[in-house]
Amino acid sequence: MSLDWIYWAISWILLRWHSLWEAIGVSAGQVLGTNWAWILSIIFLVVTVRVILFPIFVKQIKSQRAMQALQPKVKELQEKHKGDRETLQKEMMELYRKEKANPLMGCLPMFLQIPVFLGLFHTLKRLNPNAKEQYKTLYGWTADQFTDAAHATLFHAPISGRFGSTAADLTGLGASTTTVKIVAGILVAIMIATTYLTSRQMILKTGWAEDPQQKMIQRLMLYGIPVSLLVSGSIFPIGVIIYWVTNNLFTLAQQQWVLRKFPPPPTVNRTASGKATPAKAPAKPTGRGPAKPRAGAAANVVQPAKSGGLLRRGNKANGAEPVEPATPNRALAPKPGAKPVNPKKNRPAKRR
Numbered sequence: 001m002s003l004d005w006i007y008w009a010i011s012w013i014l015l016r017w018h019s020l021w022e023a024i025g026v027s028a029g030q031v032l033g034t035n036w037a038w039i040l041s042i043i044f045l046v047v048t049v050r051v052i053l054f055p056i057f058v059k060q061i062k063s064q065r066a067m068q069a070l071q072p073k074v075k076e077l078q079e080k081h082k083g084d085r086e087t088l089q090k091e092m093m094e095l096y097r098k099e100k101a102n103p104l105m106g107c108l109p110m111f112l113q114i115p116v117f118l119g120l121f122h123t124l125k126r127l128n129p130n131a132k133e134q135y136k137t138l139y140g141w142t143a144d145q146f147t148d149a150a151h152a153t154l155f156h157a158p159i160s161g162r163f164g165s166t167a168a169d170l171t172g173l174g175a176s177t178t179t180v181k182i183v184a185g186i187l188v189a190i191m192i193a194t195t196y197l198t199s200r201q202m203i204l205k206t207g208w209a210e211d212p213q214q215k216m217i218q219r220l221m222l223y224g225i226p227v228s229l230l231v232s233g234s235i236f237p238i239g240v241i242i243y244w245v246t247n248n249l250f251t252l253a254q255q256q257w258v259l260r261k262f263p264p265p266p267t268v269n270r271t272a273s274g275k276a277t278p279a280k281a282p283a284k285p286t287g288r289g290p291a292k293p294r295a296g297a298a299a300n301v302v303q304p305a306k307s308g309g310l311l312r313r314g315n316k317a318n319g320a321e322p323v324e325p326a327t328p329n330r331a332l333a334p335k336p337g338a339k340p341v342n343p344k345k346n347r348p349a350k351r352r
Contacts, residue, residue, distance in 0.1 A: 003115075004139075006115045006119035007119050007123060007138075007139045009119065010116060010120050010123055011123055011139040014045055015041075015140065015141065017045060018037055018038060018041040018145070018149075021036070021037040021040050021041060026040065033153055033154075033155045034154050034155055035151075035153055037152075038149055038152035038239075039152075039154060039242065042120075042242050042246070043246045045116075045120070045243065046243055046250055047250070049113065049116050049247075050247070050251075053112055054254075057254065061259070063101060066099065068207075070095065073095060074092060077092055092213075117240070117243070120239070121236070123139070124159060124160050124239040124240055125160065127150040127158075127159070128172060128173075129147060129151065129172060129174075130172050150173070151173075154242065155179075156175070156176070156179050157179050157180045157183035157238055158170075158175050158238070159238045159239035160238070160239060161180040161237065161238055162180070162234065162238070163180070163181055163184035163234040163235075164234040164235055165177070165180060183238060184238055187238060187241040187245060188229065188233035188236075188241060191233060191241055191245050191248070192226045192229045192233070194245055195226045195248055196222065196226040197252060198248050198251045199218070199221040199222040200222060201252060202255060202259075203218055203222060205259045
């Protein structure tokens, strides 16, 4: 399948932003060894793509909330079908279908950005001042725009240069190998760090998934992709790395806003490492007697009542105060029709 439509779309957005920055007075020349019109065009290409994908990003968050709500049921299935992985997967797929939850939704925004990344990679890779004229006017570019972009730099490093570029490649761009490696190396390090932080931010807020498939995806996002960038970062043009770093910073800010607006359900407590632990249940009665008062604290004392007297509750320091009768007066009254009781009867005889 031809990817020309992607190259046309990316080129159109990039060139529209570049025309806008030039129209408002951003110089096409170098300031601090940087052609800011082209750098800002790449940055706002990210903004354009993220605005378009924002509704999908919100759906991603909602899907993750639905997955969290299903974690107790997933755990029950894991206990029920322990050792039977095939049956467990079937039961979980049926559960997701019934509850309309998609475990792969968490990766959808990233997958949708892959074509943009590939389009920009191809567009910047072909920015060679020595390219044939027929290649300079592909995808809606003019020859002047192509030449201007081919010589665009970030701190004297051309945006089409790479950490792994050979000296011969950089000679054609009029760049120093040392400068390109320093600028590209710093950007690759920032790219790896921000890629790790975007995944870590989400896991700290939502916790690790109980579903093995979902947990595997989380581990891949947290560790696998940053490690892979150590190798692949050396072949990315500097302009692509600028795109990636900007996208990561935009994602960090967007995730922070969305997670505040759609906070995770308070069903788990999270440790500092991002691991989820079950929420603490309220304390159960232990069956022990009432706690002893602390030393020096005034204690309430219930005094035994005399016959027909009152229960007295009070403070050791302040004295006892009457609270309520030990026996209700109604209970002491004789029942209707009962014979009067002689208090002297049945009294023990006095000893002489």
